[in-house]
Amino acid sequence: MGPVAIxxxxxxxxxxxxxxxxxxxxxxxxxxxxxxxxxSIELLTTMNAGPVKLYDSNPExxxxxxxxxxxxxxxxxxxxxxxxxxxxxxADEWVRNNVLPHYHVTKIRYLLVxxxxxxxxxxxxxxxxxxxxxxxxxxxxxxxxxxxxxIKIGTPLAMDVLQSTFPPSSGMFRSDIIDTVIAPMLExxxxxxxxxxxxxxxxxxxxxxxxxxxxxxxxxxGTSTVRDPGSGLIYTNLLDQMLDSLVFAMSxxxxxxxxxxxxxxxWPNSGDIEEHGANVFNAATYNRNLINRMTAKPPIGxxxxxxxxxxxxxxxxxxxxxxxxxxTERHWGLLHPNGTSIYEIDLTGKTPLTDFxxxxxxxxxxxxxxxVWCVATKDANQMELQATLNYACNxxxxxxDPLAPGRECYAPVSVADHASYVFSSYWxxxxxxGGTCYFNGLAEQTTKDPSELFHYRLFNTSSx
Ligand SMILES: *[C@@H]1O[C@H](CO)[C@@H](O)[C@H](O)[C@H]1NC(C)=O
Ligand SMILES: *[C@@H]1O[C@H](CO)[C@@H](O)[C@H](O)[C@H]1NC(C)=O
Ligand SMILES: *[C@@H]1O[C@H](CO)[C@@H](O)[C@H](O)[C@H]1NC(C)=O
Ligand SMILES: CC(=O)N[C@H]1CO[C@H](CO)[C@@H](O)[C@@H]1O
Numbered sequence: 001m002g003p004v005a006i007x008x009x010x011x012x013x014x015x016x017x018x019x020x021x022x023x024x025x026x027x028x029x030x031x032x033x034x035x036x037x038x039x040s041i042e043l044l045t046t047m048n049a050g051p052v053k054l055y056d057s058n059p060e061x062x063x064x065x066x067x068x069x070x071x072x073x074x075x076x077x078x079x080x081x082x083x084x085x086x087x088x089x090x091a092d093e094w095v096r097n098n099v100l101p102h103y104h105v106t107k108i109r110y111l112l113v114x115x116x117x118x119x120x121x122x123x124x125x126x127x128x129x130x131x132x133x134x135x136x137x138x139x140x141x142x143x144x145x146x147x148x149x150x151i152k153i154g155t156p157l158a159m160d161v162l163q164s165t166f167p168p169s170s171g172m173f174r175s176d177i178i179d180t181v182i183a184p185m186l187e188x189x190x191x192x193x194x195x196x197x198x199x200x201x202x203x204x205x206x207x208x209x210x211x212x213x214x215x216x217x218x219x220x221x222g223t224s225t226v227r228d229p230g231s232g233l234i235y236t237n238l239l240d241q242m243l244d245s246l247v248f249a250m251s252x253x254x255x256x257x258x259x260x261x262x263x264x265x266x267w268p269n270s271g272d273i274e275e276h277g278a279n280v281f282n283a284a285t286y287n288r289n290l291i292n293r294m295t296a297k298p299p300i301g302x303x304x305x306x307x308x309x310x311x312x313x314x315x316x317x318x319x320x321x322x323x324x325x326x327x328t329e330r331h332w333g334l335l336h337p338n339g340t341s342i343y344e345i346d347l348t349g350k351t352p353l354t355d356f357x358x359x360x361x362x363x364x365x366x367x368x369x370x371x372v373w374c375v376a377t378k379d380a381n382q383m384e385l386q387a388t389l390n391y392a393c394n395x396x397x398x399x400x401d402p403l404a405p406g407r408e409c410y411a412p413v414s415v416a417d418h419a420s421y422v423f424s425s426y427w428x429x430x431x432x433x434g435g436t437c438y439f440n441g442l443a444e445q446t447t448k449d450p451s452e453l454f455h456y457r458l459f460n461t462s463s464x
Contacts, residue, residue: 022050085131091138156263169230171245220289271328295349374427374437
């Protein structure tokens with residue numbers, strides 16, 4: 001018995017020692033049905049997650065993490081940026097309240113200032129752009145004053161900071177931010193040996209141009225390669241192209257050594273009817289291939305930076321039912337809100353792809369051609385439906401006259417049916433401008449024409 005026990009202990013400590021090379025996970029919490037923080041961290045631990053990325057600096061979560069070996073990335077929220085940039089005391093206070101109590105206890109590895117700040121193109125957004133780098137610098141000064149070391153300061157940005165991404169050698173930052181924000185930010189990241197944190201989702205460019213980008217290329221299982229005529233580099237997948245476009249853009253400004261962290265990536269496991277390619281099969285394929293690639297030893301890197309490690313965080317731990325926007329937004333999770341896996345995944349990258357049980361073949365990889373309507377969900381709250389209905393009709397966004405007594409859509413007389421009429425009309429009018437069929441979870445898409453219901457009942461009800 002003795003030698004066996006010792007052998008087991010050794011294996012255990014070995015796997016612990018290696019834990020930090022595992023893939024990280026974004027712990028988003030925009031759901032009203034998610035497990036407690038305690039349970040969520042338990043789940044992350046059993047999943048062998050690498051570092052955990054938070055969208056705030058929740059003290060309860062940070063205290064809970066102190067009992068684990070998990071490293072963590074914390075975040076200053078967008079609305080806090082301008083205050084921190086304007087006043088060193090506010091920066092000091094933020095660090096004193098949010099970092100210091102956990103320093104030496106919880107393994108805080110990154111402090112991220114804001115989230116996709118340069119994607120907010122509004123007046124308020126422009127103020128944040130202006131304040132972004134000054135706030136990063138103020139936090140750095142606070143760290144120095146409070147003797148805090150070993151926490152890198154960065155800011156996660158989306159791919160829309162680039163105005164050109166293809167071919168990768170043409171990579172260039174947007175002209176409206178290049179001089180005012182990007183150049184000083186790169187100078188800061190370079191000087192502090194921090195990282196460029198990028199949110200990179202091959203799902204988006206692929207879904208916008210499935211004619212020219214093959215799904216297999218986006219899912220890391222392409223059989224053909226793409227040569228960049230500018231650099232001569234050969235690409236086997238879309239993520240590498242996206243990352244290298246950033247590498248080339250930075251090099252053009254004189255920064256060829258700033259390392260990348262993928263702050264978010266992933267693939268939606270479900271979505272609205274017309275969101276092709278969002279399914280469990282593709283999500284599992286993307287994330288499994290990503291993990292095996294990013295944990296490979298020796299590291300693979302990208303064509304422009306072969307052999308370089310790229311720390312990576314998958315988005316996201318759970319499906320989050322309170323995210324707004326199209327259906328895919330609520331389906332980026334590795335886990336259902338009840339904590340069960342949506343598909344098998346091994347964040348250590350040690351499971352060969354062939355060892356996972358096979359998944360049902362996807363049915364929605366090509367764009368849906370038929371008509372789609374937006375109707376009230378079956379379990380929608382009647383009072384909320386009525387309120388939304390009244391609001392939409394009063395705003396004048398939708399012509400609600402046909403719902404009046406005696407008119408063509410009065411029957412069937414139910415809040416759900418009237419709401420379905422309003423949702424469908426609203427959506428038909430605004431979808432081309434990015435309007436979604438969501439209405440705070442009251443609405444969903446259907447391929448069944450709801451007006452059939454109206455006509456059927458109307459025709460068959462003599463009293464109207
Ligand atoms: C900076 O913030 C501190 C504490 O919040 C406040 O007392 C001080 O007046 C502020 N200074 C300026 C110049 O706004
Ligand atoms: C595919 O690429 C061609 C050539 O660049 C372009 O003209 C076409 O619009 C692209 N297709 C789509 C769906 O964007
Ligand atoms: C967890 O939730 C999923 C999705 O709603 C469901 O399919 C599954 O049966 C649930 N599992 C348990 C153990 O409750
Ligand atoms: C036009 C229409 O849908 N008519 C229907 C009215 O109801 C009868 C009986 O339920 C149906 O048979 C008709 O098809």
